[in-house]
Amino acid sequence: MDPIRIAIVGMGKIARDQHVPAILGNNAFSLAATVSPRDSGLEDVPHHRALDALLDEGPAVDAVALCTPPQVRYDLAALALRRGVHVFLEKPPGATLSEVAALKSLAEKTGATLFASWHSRFAAGVAPARAWLAERRIDAVSIVWREDVRVWHPGQDWIWEPGGLGVFDPGINALSIVTHILPRPFFLKEATLVLPENRAAPIAADIQFRDTAGAPIHMDLDWRQTGPQSWDIVVETDAGTLKLANGGAVLSLPSGTEHSEDVEYPGLYSRFATLIRGGRSDVDIDPLRLVADAFLRGRRETTDAFYD
Incomplete structure (x- = not known):
């Protein structure tokens, strides 16, 4: 089975410290690209300043991990889902409950996987x-x-x-x-x-x-x-x-x-791969609703x- 080609969008501390090693350590994924308007990305990995440029110009990706601040995440997630690209949302999954509900509905319509991740659960x-x-x-x-x-x-x-x-x-x-x-x-x-x-x-x-x-x-x-x-x-x-x-x-x-040792982000990416292979989403908003x-x-x- 071919690996899932994934791009990281937002190359801040959490992306570099957690997402990059978790992706590189999971054979279900290949890190196809990075996206950031300010960061130069990783050596030997294609980089774009904007997600729409990546989706228009390539390389082709099957999934994106959105590691941006939550205030800008909705438009990025919606763009990816409309292109049939699977979406991993860093926590919190959005700036509002309504944003996340709209993304869940969009994922159901497009058939793409939407994963609202909660790393501490792992x-x-x-x-x-x-x-x-x-x-x-x-x-x-x-x-x-x-x-x-x-x-x-x-x-x-x-x-x-x-x-x-x-x-x-x-x-x-x-x-x-x-x-x-x-x-x-x-x-x-x-x-x-x-x-x-x-x-x-x-x-x-x-x-x-x-x-x-x-x-x-x-x-x-x-x-x-x-x-x-x-x-x-x-x-x-x-x-x-x-x-x-x-x-x-x-x-x-x-x-x-x-x-026990730290297994949070490897667990998240194992879960994301399982969801994608099974054609399912996981969008739990209970923690955000309490906030x-x-x-x-x-x-x-x-x-x-x-x-x-």
Whole structure:
């Protein structure tokens, strides 16, 4: 079977650090081209400044991975889908829920695969955590996702603009895990969003959710953490405590702790290849919907101006 010819659109840090090695390490794909208006691309890989130029002039591609900021992703995805090209969407899948719904409808009409990826779901501890929780009574959940924005998003002004999500850019990773591992749906009850006086997106948030059986779920997000970073989910159950640490890579159960290597992006590309070969799409918007609820219902507080 011939490999899937894929182009990366948007050659920022995530593309170079994660997408390129995951594609090169998967025999189901061949990296056919890159696209970026500012970056010069990779040595020995054809490069274009715009996606329409690639699709018009070649080389031919079967799929694209969109690694651009979410605010510009809809037009790129729609262009590719209309050409019958499969689309991998980095998280979050769009700047709005309506954009993603429109893309899903377009993919259904064209028959191309649309994959709304959530890389944290492919962290090594997530699948066994989901299996262990499937038949447990959930009593309470705590999510602490605190990191230093200067380390992870230096100089990325788009992330502070409307649609860039602010601290929910990492926070949505936690929500992608929790919506996947908990056996029941949950919804927002109240939220406080803390916005720097010079930014349009929050730098911190405190959120209260509740699942459909009444279990409380508390989420603490902060982009001002220095020193050790915190990406932890703790689930209290009738059978003891489950903890996912390091973004889902380390799973602790009453029976012991398991440490595993980073398998997120290789897992994403294996999933994308399976979807393409099967003629299917995977467009889960639950994490983005919860973020939208926080923006819809959350109380705003203003804090000191933030500068990189």
